Structures are given as C-alpha cells and as structure tokens.
Amino acid sequence: SVAGVLVCLLEYPRSKRKKGSTMERCGQKYMTAVVKVFGPLTRNYYIRAILHAALAVPAGFLLSTILGTVCLGIASGIYLLAAVRGEEWRPIEQKPRERPHVGDTIKQPPSNPPPRPPADARKKQPAEVGG
Numbered sequence: 001s002v003a004g005v006l007v008c009l010l011e012y013p014r015s016k017r018k019k020g021s022t023m024e025r026c027g028q029k030y031m032t033a034v035v036k037v038f039g040p041l042t043r044n045y046y047i048r049a050i051l052h053a054a055l056a057v058p059a060g061f062l063l064s065t066i067l068g069t070v071c072l073g074i075a076s077g078i079y080l081l082a083a084v085r086g087e088e089w090r091p092i093e094q095k096p097r098e099r100p101h102v103g104d105t106i107k108q109p110p111s112n113p114p115p116r117p118p119a120d121a122r123k124k125q126p127a128e129v130g131g
Contacts, residue, residue, distance in 0.1 A: 003055045007072075009034065010042060010051075016090040024092050032091045043090070045083035052076035 013031045016022050035042045042048070042108035059065040116122070 004068075010048070013089075014092065017041065022092055028092070030117075036091055043088050044087055045079045046092075048089075049076045049079035049083060052079060053067045088096070092128070 007029065012025065013028045013035050014022055014025055047123040052072045056069045056076065059069040
C-alpha cells in the first residue's frame with residue numbers, strides 16, 4: 001500500500017509538453033512542488049522506469065496483485081522508451097499574465113461620422129410616432 005501511494009504521488013503531476021499547451025490537473029501545483037524537491041530522482045525517466053520495475057517484482061509473487069504487477073511493468077516499459085527518446089519530467093510553470101499597455105487599449109476615434117438616413121425619412125419619422 002505504501003508503494004501504491006508513492007506511485008500515485010509520483011504520477012499525479014503532469015509533465016509540460018515540448019510543443020503546445022498542457023492542462024494542469026486540479027491541485028497539481030502542490031504536488032509539483034513536492035516532485036521538484038527531489039530533483040533528478042523524480043525528473044529522470046530512467047529512474048522512474050527502474051522504480052516501477054522494482055515495485056513490480058514483489059507484487060508478482062501474489063496472485064491477487066498480478067494485475068498491478070502487469071500495470072507497473074507496462075509503465076516501466078513506457079518510461080524506459082521515453083527515457084531512450086530523451087524525454088524527462090518538466091514542471092508546468094505558470095506564465096505571468098501580461099498587463100495590456102494603456103496606449104494599446106485606447107483606440108483612435110472614427111474619422112467619418114455614422115451613416116444617417118436621408119433627410120426626407122428623418123422628417124417623416126416624428127410625424128408617424130405622434131399619430
């Protein structure tokens with residue numbers, strides 16, 4: 001059960017993608033801080049692959065945990081493949097929001113007046129409203 005908690009804590013925070021944007025999980029920023037504390041031990045996918053494989057070995061001796069063993073073995077293989085490709089876990093950092101410049105938000109006033117209906121249409125309108 002301690003191994004399951006360790007795996008959950010390690011796996012919950014998503015890594016930042018190389019391209020595009022990454023949606024952060026609910027409450028991930030707190031777990032990201034914990035994962036960042038351990039530095040290369042948690043960022044390196046080779047270490048994660050070895051950890052998952054090591055956790056799968058004792059679980060393989062019990063029939064009731066065979067499914068968990070298979071899942072840990074598959075996760076270990078995926079992490080090993082990602083490590084060979086040069087990937088590593090990177091935290092999702094919040095970008096500081098850029099304030100809009102005051103000069104950019106003020107638009108130039110229109111140079112032409114708004115269009116108006118013809119003069120005879122303007123004269124008929126008040127008479128129709130009153131009658």
